[in-house]
Amino acid sequence: MSIQIQNVSRAFGTFQALKDISIDIESGELIALLGPSGSGKTTLLRILAGLEGLDEGAILFDGQNITNVSPKERGVGFVFQHYALFRHMTVFDNVAYGLKVRPRKTRPSKDEINKKVRDLLALVKLDNFADRYPAQLSGGQRQRVALARALAVEPKVLLLDEPFGALDAKVRKELRRWLRKLHNEFHVTSIFVTHDQEEALDVANRIIVMNNGKIEQVGTPEEVYEHPNSPFVYDFLGNVNLFRGRLHKGKLTQGQFEIDVPTYLDSHYEVVGYVRPHDIQIEKNQLNNESVAAKIVHIHMVGPVVQIELKREDVDEYLEAEIPKEHYKKLGIKNGDTVFIKPKQLKVFVPEDFSI
Amino acid sequence: MTKPLNVEHDSPSIAGHGATKSYAMQESMIVKWSLIAISLVFLALFLILPLVSIFVTALEKGWATYVASITDPDALAAIKLTLTVVLIVVPLNAIFGIVAAWAITKFSFKGKNVLITLIDLPFAVSPVIAGLVFILLFGAQGLFGEWLFQNDIKIVFALPGIVIATMFVTFPFVARELIPLMQMQGITEEEASISLGASGWKTFFLVTLPNIKWGLLYGLILCNARTIGEFGAVSVVSGHIRGMTNTMPLHIEILYNEYQFTAAFAVASLMSILAIITIIIKNFIEWKAKDE
Incomplete structure (x- = not known):
């Protein structure tokens, strides 16, 4: 089912949680709502489920305005952050709940309910846990029960609030992969809220980056990671190094240091260049004034990528670089060495849209 | 040479620790039993005695x-x-x-x-x-x-x-x-x-x-x-x-x-x-x- 969110605003007292949000979501998408806490992502999700009202705007499901439809009638599967399993019911009864509470006319027979619940429990690999109570399950198992319960009512939209937030790293990764697989099988339009950029990049087909109740950027994981449209998105999606300086005729200058930024031909007194750690090149000798001297402060060498922390010698600023282990070995550098660094790719933001 | 030194260094601290613990326990036992005794006497005087007397008086005749x-x-x-x-x-x-x-x-x-x-x-x-x-x-x-x-x-x-x-x-x-x-x-x-x-x-x-x-x-x-x-x-x-x-x-x-x-x-x-x-x-x- 497609979803249109049209000019939605919501305030809690004086706090404006959402400001004029509009998004079109196509049927079958797997969307991540990504943002820091307080960015309005959970509010937006709850508005879609009908658990929260909105002050202005409209929500359309398949072109139909459902803004005033009660959550009971929306046909939305909601997975709560802390699962909200019914604590006095077994796993089986939790999953069967949505089917059992249907009015008699639309309620499946007892056998049908049984079969459906068993199938779902098999899908979430909890066949042997049907008679357990939520308190007897681990976090990951509870999460899967919550998913099975939401899927039992065959929702047209699946909404997940921080679905992996309360789990440990390994279980989280497993469930992430599993959610994507599930989505590939069912093709139900799914939206999940997360504050973890890695999770969003890993799972979603499209990411909506939110900040302060507004949408910062919408795009595929590659788009938002490679081409952030604002300093906020740049900073929120991964580590970043800042190069402050002056922009003049396509060159960013800061003291001795000068880099070509041919896409910016206008002049600004003060701009900030953003560089991802893996876009920083390290050399032992200075080639030209496009590189700057820095001292190695710390080398972190776990995994195929070596993380190097550096302190610039011209200004009192720290930088982070990531280079492949092979390249690191070839360079033969160690803690305390002075090296020369050069940004391979740099994105410049002028102060007008500077918001962090 | 280091080994016996270690033992010597360790053992008194264990003993000392044990002694403090048992002493603390001893004191708490006295407190515990006196508190229980006071509660029991109080309960007997103010709750059980009246309750028994109700039944005794009721069945007196x-x-x-x-x-x-x-x-x-x-x-x-x-x-x-x-x-x-x-x-x-x-x-x-x-x-x-x-x-x-x-x-x-x-x-x-x-x-x-x-x-x-x-x-x-x-x-x-x-x-x-x-x-x-x-x-x-x-x-x-x-x-x-x-x-x-x-x-x-x-x-x-x-x-x-x-x-x-x-x-x-x-x-x-x-x-x-x-x-x-x-x-x-x-x-x-x-x-x-x-x-x-x-x-x-x-x-x-x-x-x-x-x-x-x-x-x-x-x-x-x-x-x-x-x-x-x-x-x-x-x-x-x-x-x-x-x-x-x-x-x-x-x-x-x-x-x-x-x-x-x-x-x-x-x-x-x-x-x-x-x-x-x-x-x-x-x-x-x-x-x-x-x-x-």
Whole structure:
């Protein structure tokens, strides 16, 4: 089912949680709502489920305005952050709940309910846990029960609030992969809220980056990671190094240091260049004034990528670089060495849209 | 060379640690047993002794007298009236208690704190004053007295007055028990239920009620005990009409004032039995709730 969110605003007292949000979501998408806490992502999700009202705007499901439809009638599967399993019911009864509470006319027979619940429990690999109570399950198992319960009512939209937030790293990764697989099988339009950029990049087909109740950027994981449209998105999606300086005729200058930024031909007194750690090149000798001297402060060498922390010698600023282990070995550098660094790719933001 | 040195260094600290520990334990044992002894003596003097004396006095003149005093028509009428009041007050307080706790914990609205304070009011006000308030409202000279008289509705010196006064006094028990419980449980299970397509009623009966059942029962037990035993408020509004508006505590008082000690204690022993049963049920519920 497609979803249109049209000019939605919501305030809690004086706090404006959402400001004029509009998004079109196509049927079958797997969307991540990504943002820091307080960015309005959970509010937006709850508005879609009908658990929260909105002050202005409209929500359309398949072109139909459902803004005033009660959550009971929306046909939305909601997975709560802390699962909200019914604590006095077994796993089986939790999953069967949505089917059992249907009015008699639309309620499946007892056998049908049984079969459906068993199938779902098999899908979430909890066949042997049907008679357990939520308190007897681990976090990951509870999460899967919550998913099975939401899927039992065959929702047209699946909404997940921080679905992996309360789990440990390994279980989280497993469930992430599993959610994507599930989505590939069912093709139900799914939206999940997360504050973890890695999770969003890993799972979603499209990411909506939110900040302060507004949408910062919408795009595929590659788009938002490679081409952030604002300093906020740049900073929120991964580590970043800042190069402050002056922009003049396509060159960013800061003291001795000068880099070509041919896409910016206008002049600004003060701009900030953003560089991802893996876009920083390290050399032992200075080639030209496009590189700057820095001292190695710390080398972190776990995994195929070596993380190097550096302190610039011209200004009192720290930088982070990531280079492949092979390249690191070839360079033969160690803690305390002075090296020369050069940004391979740099994105410049002028102060007008500077918001962090 | 290092090894023995290590041992030497370690062992005194262990010994020292052990000594402090056992000394601390010794002291706490004395405190523990003296506290237990004080509690037991207190309980024996102020609770068990009076309770035993009730039964001793009640059976002083033999079993036949005991049975005669509790099967006396006035006594039976008092027992019946008390049970009638229980049957009306306890279910009504269950409903009002749930409604008030629900309103306070699941919604946010202005004046919530005022409502919480009002729920506590009966605990703060003396029952006698509560009774007097209802006399002032519904009595012959009261605010609604004339209107009630014209429409031939009897409230004070009749069952409705006793019910109203008892409800006032026992109102906080259920609500007070439920509010912290429901606050702790939050509303996400209810939200989950609604989003799964359940109606409000189904959500209440299938999700909310099972979650609060032990707390609710506990509140009801306390409410029940107080309803049976309420004296002050009921005394003011009842009018003490024998065989008509006398509840058990009022009946006991009348018998006692008439120097019918055996009969008074016989009815009192019945009430004591009800109290003991209540305590047993209460403990069972606590044990069961803990178990879940």
